[in-house]
Amino acid sequence: MRISNVWQKRLPLLAAALSFLVFIVFSQQVNADMFSWFKKYDVHLSPAVHGKITFNGTPVANVKVFRELTYDKEYLDHAVTDSSGHFDFDEKNIRSSRPGGAFDTAKRQVLYVDYNEQRYLLWYYSTLNASEAKTLTEKMQQLHCELTHPEKTYELPNHEFPDHPHGVTGVCSLD
Template identity: 55%
Template sequence: MRISNVWRKPLPLLAAALSFLVFIVFSQQVNADMFSWFKKYDVHLSPAVHGRVLLNGQPLTGAVVSRELNYDKEYVDKTTTDANGYFSFVEKNIRSSKPGSLEELRTRQVVVVHHQQKPYLLWYLTTSSIEPQQAVVQRLAALNCELSDEEKEHVFPNIEKPEFPHSTFSICRWAD
């Protein structure tokens, strides 16, 4: 009878120790999740942009081109076309805590050229990706734009997620 009493006393102690261990493990996970909104993430807003603007086949010189990027706030860059109608913008990345939140944000990319006080849409795209997307990188590396072309929707494959094709609006054209 004495032997069986010896084994009964450690069981509540063992159960308490195991419960404490489980509590510690789960509370660490809760802390990590609870404070993840403090963590900063790399967010890719836009790849480098290279393009050329023509008007009736001739280079459009000195036209203002603007790039507006929206994620958690608006980022605006401006440049002008050179003597041959070319323009470019550098790649744009930021650090943000927004990807750690429950809120789903989308990146909006808009590139517009202004000619005779009229805007012409060279690129409009929204995406939920915070990583570079190959098909977008390829198209923004070669914007071939003719102001006399109609603005239209272009649907093209999403290499990273084929089930979700990209869709952009633009007066520019690509050899597909």
Template identity: 45%
Template sequence: MKFKQINYKSAPVFITVLLGSLLLLLSSTQAVADMFSFFKKYDVHLCPEVHGQITLEGKPIPNLEVIRGLTYGDDDELVDKAMTDEQGRFLFPEKNIRSRKPGSMFDESRRRQTIGVVHRGQQYVLWYTQSIGIEANKNLTDKLNYLNCDLNNSEEKIKIKNHEYPQGNHLIHSICRW
């Protein structure tokens, strides 16, 4: 019982001292600051809202499953699906994730955006591109606002300017035309 009494009395003092020294440690030590920045998470933009229409020789293809795959670095690919409506139109929502990766100087994660369909056993690439960074890319967002995809089109490599890093380009693989 005596032991218990002492414990109760000294507990508030002990906790105050503990919290105080923890606070001191957290606010003063660079090493601890480095340690915690490892846990810091960043917003990573993976894909803007996507609007598109799928046709074959100009005629809309309804009820076609469109697959979008988004990958950040070596993370697992995030796959979602949409169905085309009577006009062949489809829509994907914007996608953002939180990640610790951008905090590392060794991080070279690329963001991959892929959108494809399978029609009569044939695979078509509506969109395939990779980009660097964590913010939305203006010129990719503009193109993804309307994917005009006729399945008769050939798949082309389209080079457009990188707005965020003007010294570079985006390379898009796509059957779509703008």
């Protein structure tokens, strides 16, 4: 009787240990996915930007052009137009654990300028995609922004996801 009493106490512990071992072996993929939340990913916030600002066709010189990029937090920088109204921004990329998480966040690109006591929206774009978009990169290489034009919303082709065109708003001509 003593021997069966010992096994009666140890059998549930042995079954629990065996179940735990089976769980660990078969859940390795789940564990790998769970820990990918801590992995860092490259997030493309903005391509390099090259543009020109005019007002009634005349170059707008020596004004600050602001670039506001948002993903997890806000990144703000500025450039100053030269005598011919040209401005440039470098490409901006960050590392983030957000793309691997369950609650990814939107990425936002905004370019604006304050001129003659008025704010002009040059470019506004928002997406959930953390990678570079070919069409947007091409358009941001040759922005011509006439401040007397009304804001317009463009529907641009999306080479990466053709069923989801890019929507961009601003006074810059994207035709």
